[in-house]
Amino acid sequence: MWPAIRNKFPAGPSEGLKRWSLGPLNNNPLEYFTKVAREYGDVAGLRVLNFKTVFINHPSLIEEVLVTNARKYSKGRVLRANRHVFGEGLLTSEGDFWLRQRRLAQPAFHRARIASYAATMVDYTERMVEGWRGGEERDAHQEMMRLTLEIVAKTLFDADVERDAQEVGKSLELLLEIGANFRRTIFVPHWLPTPTNLRVRREVKQIEKILYRIIAERRASGRDAGDLLSMLLSAQDEDGSRMTDRQLRDETITLFLAGHETTASTLSWTWWLLARHPAVQAKLHAELDAVLGDRAPTLDDLPKLRYTGHVITESLRLYPAAWGMARLAVEDHEIAGYAVTKGMGVAMAQWVVHRDPRWYDAPEEFRPERWEDDLLKRLPRFAYFPFGGGPRQCIGNAFALMEAALILATIARKFRLPLVANHPVVPLASITLRPRHGVRVTLESRQPKETANSFGEQSVVAD
Numbered sequence: 400m401w402p403a404i405r406n407k408f409p410a411g412p413s414e415g416l417k418r419w420s421l422g423p424l425n426n427n428p429l430e431y432f433t434k435v436a437r438e439y440g441d442v443a444g445l446r447v448l449n450f451k452t453v454f455i456n457h458p459s460l461i462e463e464v465l466v467t468n469a470r471k472y473s474k475g476r477v478l479r480a481n482r483h484v485f486g487e488g489l490l491t492s493e494g495d496f497w498l499r500q501r502r503l504a505q506p507a508f509h510r511a512r513i514a515s516y517a518a519t520m521v522d523y524t525e526r527m528v529e530g531w532r533g534g535e536e537r538d539a540h541q542e543m544m545r546l547t548l549e550i551v552a553k554t555l556f557d558a559d560v561e562r563d564a565q566e567v568g569k570s571l572e573l574l575l576e577i578g579a580n581f582r583r584t585i586f587v588p589h590w591l592p593t594p595t596n597l598r599v600r601r602e603v604k605q606i607e608k609i610l611y612r613i614i615a616e617r618r619a620s621g622r623d624a625g626d627l628l629s630m631l632l633s634a635q636d637e638d639g640s641r642m643t644d645r646q647l648r649d650e651t652i653t654l655f656l657a658g659h660e661t662t663a664s665t666l667s668w669t670w671w672l673l674a675r676h677p678a679v680q681a682k683l684h685a686e687l688d689a690v691l692g693d694r695a696p697t698l699d700d701l702p703k704l705r706y707t708g709h710v711i712t713e714s715l716r717l718y719p720a721a722w723g724m725a726r727l728a729v730e731d732h733e734i735a736g737y738a739v740t741k742g743m744g745v746a747m748a749q750w751v752v753h754r755d756p757r758w759y760d761a762p763e764e765f766r767p768e769r770w771e772d773d774l775l776k777r778l779p780r781f782a783y784f785p786f787g788g789g790p791r792q793c794i795g796n797a798f799a800l801m802e803a804a805l806i807l808a809t810i811a812r813k814f815r816l817p818l819v820a821n822h823p824v825v826p827l828a829s830i831t832l833r834p835r836h837g838v839r840v841t842l843e844s845r846q847p848k849e850t851a852n853s854f855g856e857q858s859v860v861a862d
Contacts, residue, residue, distance in 0.1 A: 409444035409453060409737050411435060428828045429722065432748045436755075442735045445746070452725070452744035453734060456755070458779035460735055461747050464726055465781070465789035472726035472745065484574055484603055484652070503634040503642055504650060512630065513798050516554045517698035520802050523549050524809040525695055531814065533844035538837040539670045539816055543663040543806075544572070550802065551658035555651065556613060557624035563609045568659055570602040571652070610648050627654060656830075661720035662799050664833045666806060668718035669710060671838045672765045673811075674818045679767060680811075683710055684845070687812045696808040701801070704808055709767035711803045712775075715785040716753045717765060722832040723748040724787060749785060750832070758782040816840040 412435060432454065435443050441457040455461060464472060506512070527546050531537075548568040556563070613628070623629045631650060635641055642650070673680045686706045687696075696704065725746040728739050739745065754762045758778055759769065781788060786796040810816075818824075819839035827835035 407737070408446075408451060409439070409442045409735075411439050411443035411445050411454065413446040429748075429750050429826060432723065432746075432751050433754075436748075436751045442737065444737075445744075450744065452746050453737065453739060454746045454748075455734065456747070456751055457735075458752065458758075458781035461752070461781040461784070462788070463734060464745050464747070465724075465784075465787065468732060469789045471728060471730050471732050473729050474726065484599070499636055500642075500646065500650065503636055504631060506630055506634060510797065513801060514698055515625070516550075516798070517801060517805060519553050520550055520805045521695050521697070521809050523553065524806050528810055528813055531842050533814075533842055535842045536819060537840060537842060539840045540663065540667040540834050540837040543666040543670075544568075544659070546806065547659045547663040547666075547802070551655060553626070555627045555654055555658060557626045557628070563613065567606050567609055567652075567655055570606050571655055571660070573602055574599060606652065607648060610651055611644060614644050614647050614651075658798065658802075660831050660833070662802050662806075664720050664831050665711070665715060665718070665799070665803050667834050667838050668832075669714040669803070669807060670816045670840065671818070671824055671834070672714055672717070673710070674816055674840065676765050679710065679765065680815065682706060682767075683811055687808055691808070691812055695812070696805055698801070698805075700808070701804055704804065705771075706767060707804055707808050707811075708800075709770040711800065711807065712770050713765060713767040716759075716783060717763075718826065718832055719749040719753060719785040720831045721785060721787060722750045722826075722828055750828075752782060752784070755782070813845055815843040815845060817843055 435445070435454060436456045439454075441455065441460065443454040443456075445452040445454050455464065524546060527542070527549075548565060551568075552565070614632075617624075617628060617632060623633070628647075628651065631642060631647055633641075673683065683706060686704060690696075690700055690703045701708070723746065725744055728741055728743045728745065731738070731740050733739060734745065753759070756762050759782075775783060786799075817840060819841060822839040823836050824838055825835045827833050
């Protein structure tokens with residue numbers, strides 16, 4: 400499929416410092432990478448100053464990097480530049496140390512352990528919507544951030560440190576906003592005493608103060624709270640060793656991000672998409688009413704809520720929380736017939752691949768129905784990869800999908816969330832993909848009445 404190996408660097412744009420700082424690569428990377436893929440195809444060469452990156456857009460090439468030749472790469476420059484925040488957690492660590500941490504953390508994400516959190520997710524969502532009233536205007540993104548924060552506080556740390564978890568969440572949100580500036584992240588060393596770096600340092604110290612206190616208290620009590628922290632504390636490697644306090648600090652920050660920001664952003668985009676597609680929203684409500692009636696969802700309902708799952712799948716296709724990925728070559732090799740030398744970057748973007756017309760009909764359209772006939776099984780392996788792939792695939796993907804589906808079902812059963820007119824909703828490509836100005840909605844209560852429909856013998860539609 401690909402030509403014989405060549406020394407020539409792939410064709411593509413070249414960015415000087417001024418153009419990179421002020422242009423779309425830094426300020427609107429989604430638009431930039433979409434344009435590069437359109438103009439240069441499956442392989443493009445990007446030059447920023449003296450740094451070269453091969454940008455790939457074909458599932459088979461992505462599989463080469465993430466699976467086949469995974470050992471020939473390390474994490475990209477942006478994540479490496481954020482190690483002072485995330486430390487050596489699963490998101491940023493490498494090699495044998497990463498493998499050991501993954502092995503230690505894996506039992507905390509066993510299917511049975513994850514399933515035990517389903518009731519917590521629904522209970523916290525029910526508690527939130529009890530305070531909602533029809534006609535109120537709210538920011539759906541902030542509501543989802545607050546909700547997923549409470550859920551991760553319970554599932555990661557247990558409820559007795561919920562207030563501390565809110566402080567950690569607030570600090571992490573600020574750090575993610577700062578991290579959205581890739582120019583600053585890569586070119587301004589974190590040890591340089593700039594005002595922004597000093598602020599980052601203060602926030603990291605505040606997070607560490609809270610986490611180390613929680614870890615010390617839990618170690619002293621020896622209590623198994625049934626949360627993820629208890630699992631991490633009790634995890635033993637094959638040689639009998641356990642995680643140090645520093646390792647626990649790094650993993651809990653990473654899990655906080657994965658269990659909070661990413662799910663909240665996915666749900667925020669889902670509410671926005673549903674509000675813009677009333678026919679999809681009506682079909683979702685019909686399924687929820689047929690399966691659930693007047694009760695809250697449970698874990699056992701998820702296999703029956705197939706369309707609800709398709710809505711989440713399609714939302715993650717169009718607005719993946721992990722919108723792009725990068726790797727650094729740690730040895731010389733080749734890809735698609737081009738030489739990749741040690742230290743060179745390789746990048747790929749879910750945002751681009753998920754919208755490729757070769758894999759999806761009408762790729763820009765929100766069509767949950769496209770997933771009904773096992774489309775995922777027919778697609779190339781990496782035509783859809785919202786959680787990455789290969790050995791570094793997100794360890795919490797099952798947690799995130801279950802949480803998103805249960806929250807969506809619990810809220811949509813009781814409310815519609817129509818958009819506030821003229822409020823701008825635009826994506827911000829930070830470490831995660833989030834709505835830059837939030838998603839302003841007006842709460843609209845659903846008052847159901849029985850009717851027949853295709854989802855069951857009877858269901859409910861709004862008055």
